[in-house]
Amino acid sequence: MARLKFLCDSDRCIECNACVTACKNEHEVPWGINRRRVVTINDGKPGERSISMACMHCTDAPCAAVCPVACFYGTEDGLVLHDKDLCIGCGYCFYACPFGAPQYPRVGNFGGRGKMDKCTYCAGGPQQDSTPVEYIQYGSNRIAEGKLPLCAEMCSTKALLAGDGEIIASIYKERVQQRGYGSGAWGWRTAYREELPA
Amino acid sequence: MTEQNDSRLNARRRFFGALGLAAMAAPAAAIEADGGTGGLPPQRESEAEKRKPRYRETDHVRAFYRTNRY
Numbered sequence: 001m002a003r004l005k006f007l008c009d010s011d012r013c014i015e016c017n018a019c020v021t022a023c024k025n026e027h028e029v030p031w032g033i034n035r036r037r038v039v040t041i042n043d044g045k046p047g048e049r050s051i052s053m054a055c056m057h058c059t060d061a062p063c064a065a066v067c068p069v070a071c072f073y074g075t076e077d078g079l080v081l082h083d084k085d086l087c088i089g090c091g092y093c094f095y096a097c098p099f100g101a102p103q104y105p106r107v108g109n110f111g112g113r114g115k116m117d118k119c120t121y122c123a124g125g126p127q128q129d130s131t132p133v134e135y136i137q138y139g140s141n142r143i144a145e146g147k148l149p150l151c152a153e154m155c156s157t158k159a160l161l162a163g164d165g166e167i168i169a170s171i172y173k174e175r176v177q178q179r180g181y182g183s184g185a186w187g188w189r190t191a192y193r194e195e196l197p198a
Numbered sequence: 199m200t201e202q203n204d205s206r207l208n209a210r211r212r213f214f215g216a217l218g219l220a221a222m223a224a225p226a227a228a229i230e231a232d233g234g235t236g237g238l239p240p241q242r243e244s245e246a247e248k249r250k251p252r253y254r255e256t257d258h259v260r261a262f263y264r265t266n267r268y
Contacts, residue, residue: 002251002255003249003251003254019226073248074249075248075250075251075252076247076249076250076251077251077252079252081248084233085233085240087233105233114233115233117233123252126241126242126248127240127241127243128243129255130241131241132237132238133235133238133239133240133241134241135217135237136232136234136238137234137235138237143252143253146251146254146256146258146259147256147258147259148258148259148262152262153262158265158266158268161266163253163259163262163263164253164255167263168263168266171263171266171267174267178216183225195259
């Protein structure tokens with residue numbers, strides 16, 4: 001069975017932020033929340049690298065381990081989804097996540113943050129697939145339509161890969177064989193506890 | 199106090215009353231907008247449906263893999 005993963009080829013990312021915009025537009029993500037963002041290190045200096053970052057849908061996800069109301073659940077193809085009807089907005093998942101993926105819609109009095117929002121891998125949530133109520137709570141469900149996350153499909157330089165982990169790893173491997181290893185498959189060791197042999 | 203003053207006071211009371219109501223209603227609306235169902239009835243999946251594999255290797259997905267090899 002396929003294990004769905006993201007892979008950001010940072011040697012190709014040009015920090016255009018199309019993935020961020022596509023995600024916000026596709027899911028009508030409210031102001032103040034970015035399910036995906038582009039992080040640039042050594043900006044303007046030699047060795048500058050950009051990485052498109054969102055929930056990596058970790059194996060043994062730390063967010064799920066710390067959630068006091070068990071609102072996270074894993075699908076059989078490796079996605080880490082969450083139930084907004086259970087979330088109490090405590091923020092523990094934000095502290096646990098190594099990628100800073102969980103986002104909160106507001107900053108209120110007494111630390112109230114609202115219900116957590118994060119990347120769903122364009123796979124919706126625990127409401128019936130492709131229903132209006134699923135769209136309101138979790139955004140569009142492209143996986144149910146037989147598609148892949150829009151951020152990856154929109155990437156003009158093909159830096160962001162999504163899909164079956166084995167297939168995207170083989171695509172990345174082909175690239176590495178042609179051009180050299182570069183900066184590596186960023187985040188794979190943390191998220192999936194594995195190296196990508198090249 | 200004159201009649202004119204009374205009407206001005208009443209208008210002021212109405213204004214602040216409306217402001218107070220708005221201040222109470224706004225957070226309620228925000229709670230509805232943030233993670234709520236927007237007034238729609240929930241259509242929840244069963245436990246098995248929630249965890250089922252969602253990925254399908256369609257022609258669309260295969261085209262994505264193919265073009266990423268360029």
